Amino acid sequence: MANVTEQVKDTTGWRAVNLDVLRRIEKLPSLSSVVAEFLELSRREFFTAKDFEVVISKDQALVARLLKLANSGLYGKARNIHSIPEAVVLVGLENMKKIVFAVSTEGLTRKRLRHYDYDPARGYWMHATAVGLAARAIIEVLPEKPLHGEEAFVAGLLHDVGKLIVDDYLDPEPGKRRVGLDEEAEAVGLNHAELAQYILEQWRLPETIVAAIHHHHAPLDQPDASGGARVIQLAQVLVDTWKVGHGEPIDLSHDFDPDMHQLLIDRVGLPLSKLPQVVWDIRQNLTGIEKLYADDA
């Protein structure tokens, strides 16, 4: 590992980051431009299947994947769907949006991590996707939303993207394990949440998403953590109830205990009366989530 470091400015001041790490960031697969454009489109009050198609058709590989999924039988009977507007009718716009983001980030989320304690095959993807779905479910019931639903989903999908880089610099000796933030900072100079900021800026994602990911491990008593970061924290706590990404098949029978996370729930601004609906929604979304992966890219 190169020892050359570069001073970078972080919210906590100047930090020494391994220069090789910064170079490695530039080599990560780029995020499809469809993600940013589609986020933009999703902010509109109303858009049609045609608007949707205009954005999606810039990425023909994505179009092919969407049509394959629509024809797979995953969304009702298998049939002959030849166009994006037809697929929207069959699959539904809300589902379609989730699929677009899930598919256009899978070059990153399908990576395997050598040291982090996810299931070897698709544990990291499961975790990322589940946190995205959970974050979206939380946002939907919040009286004051720090992010749009789609932004929350993308923030969840990408929240641990920093681990893809850190993984290469960890001590290989102890094998798969729970890797703490301190161990990460020791290895590269920043933890995976702080490092993600540099990755996300390279992809020009909205500031709300960057802040949500950057602070998703900020202590609860730190007042400047963004509302979006709290949503990601809560989403993670929720999916950890079922150890998603750490064992298959997912066992959804455990109950979430809100008493353990009262302060976090308060900080998110989630009314307790809405919690059962959120948990129900997440369970629904996680049921059969593997099928989305099983359809090979």
Ligand SMILES: [Fe+2]
């Ligand atoms: Fe995570």
Ligand SMILES: [Fe+2]
């Ligand atoms: Fe994380």
